[in-house]
Every structure is written in C-alpha cells, then in structure tokens.
Amino acid sequence: METNKIKQTDLTYLKELSNGSNEFIVEMITVFVEQTPLEIANMEKHLAAGDWKSLRATAHKMKPSFSFMGIKELEGVIKTIEDYAANEKNLDLLPGLILKVKEVCTQAIEELVQEKPQFL
Amino acid sequence: MKTEATVSVPPGGKDDTEVLSEQLEKYDALKNAPQPKKTGKNKEITVFLVDDDLLFLKALEHSITSKLPSATIKSFQTGEACLQQIKLKPEVVILDYYLNSTVPYAWNGLTILKQLKKISPKTKVIMLSAQDSLDVAVKCIDNGSFDYISKTESAFVKINNVLSNIIDDYNTNNKGIKPYQVISMVIIIILMICFLLK
Incomplete structure (x- = not known):
C-alpha cells in the first residue's frame, strides 16, 4: 500500500531525551517493541468485551509511547479512542480506530527493529 | 558634629543617602540574582x-x-x-x-x-x-x-x-544565612549607628 511507504517513526525526541546515551535508546526501543503488541491485544480484548473503562485506561497508557517514538499519526487517534471509550460515544468507530493503531504500530515496530542495530 | 561627618561622609565625598541607596541597590541585585550553581556537596535525595x-x-x-x-x-x-x-x-x-x-x-x-x-x-x-x-x-x-x-x-x-x-x-x-541576608544586616547596623550618632 502507498501509505506503508510513509515513515511512521521519528526518533528526534527520543535522541534528545537520551543525552547521547545509545543504551537508553536501545532500551526504550526494546520496551516499545515488546510492550506495544500486548497493549494492542488488550485494546482488542476490551473492545470485544465492551469493557470501555479498561479500553480507556489502556489507550491512556499508550499515549506517551507514541510521542517517544515520534509516531505523530497515532497521537490524535489514540486520544480519540480514549475519548470515545471514556464517554461511551461513537462506539461503532472504535474497531476502525484500533485497527489503524495496529497497522501503524506494526510498521513502526518494523522500522524500529531495523534502526535499533545502529545504536548498539 | 565631627563625629557625624566622619561616619556619614566617606572619603569619596558621598553623603549618607547616596551610600545607603548604593548599598540597597547592591542588596537588591544580590537578592534577585540567579543563584549560582552549587559546587559544594548537595543533599542526596531519594526519589x-x-x-x-x-x-x-x-x-x-x-x-x-x-x-x-x-x-x-x-x-x-x-x-x-x-x-x-x-x-x-x-x-x-x-x-x-x-x-x-x-x-x-x-x-x-x-x-x-x-x-x-x-x-x-x-x-x-x-x-x-x-x-x-x-x-x-x-x-x-x-x-x-x-x-x-x-x-x-x-x-x-x-x-x-x-x-x-x-x-x-x-x-x-x-x-543557614544567605549572602544578601548578611548584607541587609550590615546595612541595618550602619543605619542604627548613623541614627545614634546624629
């Protein structure tokens, strides 16, 4: 797909936070790569169960991780999921939004896995 | 009074008010200046x-x-x-x-x-x-x-x-006491001496 060619991650902010520590960058990438698929699976589980409170909590927790990895495209999407789940509105839009998070994160993880060796 | 002159007019020929206002300016400058980076041993806090x-x-x-x-x-x-x-x-x-x-x-x-x-x-x-x-x-x-x-x-x-x-x-x-606090105390003492000698 054409959209897959757009780079999803931007490590500028993470590098700034690192103060020159590659070890820190590697650690952050490792945690993101391990943690994000689990969080997405949790969102899908809460969506299927109609557990909007837990869905809101999971979306809320994921917000800063997209800022760290510079995934701008998802910063608004995750806020929308949190808002819809918190207020139990537009619930029919949630599956599409969660799918969007899943697709972008899958690509972001691939990019990060490729970039990680340069910091080792 | 001679004593008054010796105390209130320093060698530069300035009177009490000028000296005092200069000292107060220095005091204000010190009080408002950004604190220098501490190089001594700071408290080690647990967070x-x-x-x-x-x-x-x-x-x-x-x-x-x-x-x-x-x-x-x-x-x-x-x-x-x-x-x-x-x-x-x-x-x-x-x-x-x-x-x-x-x-x-x-x-x-x-x-x-x-x-x-x-x-x-x-x-x-x-x-x-x-x-x-x-x-x-x-x-x-x-x-x-x-x-x-x-x-x-x-x-x-x-x-x-x-x-x-x-x-x-x-x-x-x-x-304990900050430098500007010491200066303010000195100014107060000078003022008291001036007042007593007048």
Whole structure:
C-alpha cells in the first residue's frame, strides 16, 4: 500500500531525551517493541468485551509511547479512542480506530527493529 | 558634629543617602540574582517514581539520573509496591494519576497520594497525568500534592526543575544565612549607628 511507504517513526525526541546515551535508546526501543503488541491485544480484548473503562485506561497508557517514538499519526487517534471509550460515544468507530493503531504500530515496530542495530 | 561627618561622609565625598541607596541597590541585585550553581556537596535525595507505563518510567528515570546524578531513584509500577517501601522515607515521590491500566484493581494515584501523606507527611508528592485536566490537578493539590505536571513533551524539564528547587530548598535550609541576608544586616547596623550618632 502507498501509505506503508510513509515513515511512521521519528526518533528526534527520543535522541534528545537520551543525552547521547545509545543504551537508553536501545532500551526504550526494546520496551516499545515488546510492550506495544500486548497493549494492542488488550485494546482488542476490551473492545470485544465492551469493557470501555479498561479500553480507556489502556489507550491512556499508550499515549506517551507514541510521542517517544515520534509516531505523530497515532497521537490524535489514540486520544480519540480514549475519548470515545471514556464517554461511551461513537462506539461503532472504535474497531476502525484500533485497527489503524495496529497497522501503524506494526510498521513502526518494523522500522524500529531495523534502526535499533545502529545504536548498539 | 565631627563625629557625624566622619561616619556619614566617606572619603569619596558621598553623603549618607547616596551610600545607603548604593548599598540597597547592591542588596537588591544580590537578592534577585540567579543563584549560582552549587559546587559544594548537595543533599542526596531519594526519589520514588510510580507509573504503570514502563516506557515512561524508564524515560523519567533516565532524565532525572542525567540531570541530578546525586539523586537515588527507585521505580515502581504500582502504588502498592511504592507504599511497601515508604519506610525508606523518600524526599520526593513522583506519582502517576492513573495506575490501573495493567492491574485493573490497583489503587489509583489519588488513593496512593492520600496514603503517602498519612504515612510520610514530609514526603513531597509530584502528581503526573497524561490528561491535562484542571479538576484532576485541583483534586491532587487539595489532597496534599506538592505539584501537578501533565505528561507533555516538556514534562521532564518541568520535573527536573521542581526537583532542583526542592534540593535547593533543602540545601538552603541546611546552610543557614544567605549572602544578601548578611548584607541587609550590615546595612541595618550602619543605619542604627548613623541614627545614634546624629
């Protein structure tokens, strides 16, 4: 797909936070790569169960991780999921939004896995 | 009176008012000047970090360690785990408002804040939230939170500034009188001498 060619991650902010520590960058990438698929699976589980409170909590927790990895495209999407789940509105839009998070994160993880060796 | 002249007119030919105003200017300048970076031994504070988001926890730990290497950091993913270690009497606890995304029945930050203030009232608690809400901020401050910071990109800078101020306060309280306070006392003594001699 054409959209897959757009780079999803931007490590500028993470590098700034690192103060020159590659070890820190590697650690952050490792945690993101391990943690994000689990969080997405949790969102899908809460969506299927109609557990909007837990869905809101999971979306809320994921917000800063997209800022760290510079995934701008998802910063608004995750806020929308949190808002819809918190207020139990537009619930029919949630599956599409969660799918969007899943697709972008899958690509972001691939990019990060490729970039990680340069910091080792 | 000769005595008056010898005291109030210094060799430069300035009178009392001029000398006094110069001294007051110096005093004001010293009082308002940014404090120089301390090179001496500062108080080593213990900081507890509590957040269920491991990524944010690691970033925060790295940021504080980089800026304040003398601080001892302990990280926890639940408030309950933090409370178990509160006997270590941390000077500061940085506490996330939402703590139940991983453990559904975990206590939230506000409940932990109330417990912390009961057990260790002197510990300063800085509340964090990814939600920029005035209601949440007011609730936290009402329950004894020292500060409330939202998890934006500037959060780390703000946290480090608050921690630096806390460390400065500890050091100031331990070091006694500041230079501008000494100068103000000298000015008052000079004024008293002038008054007595007139």
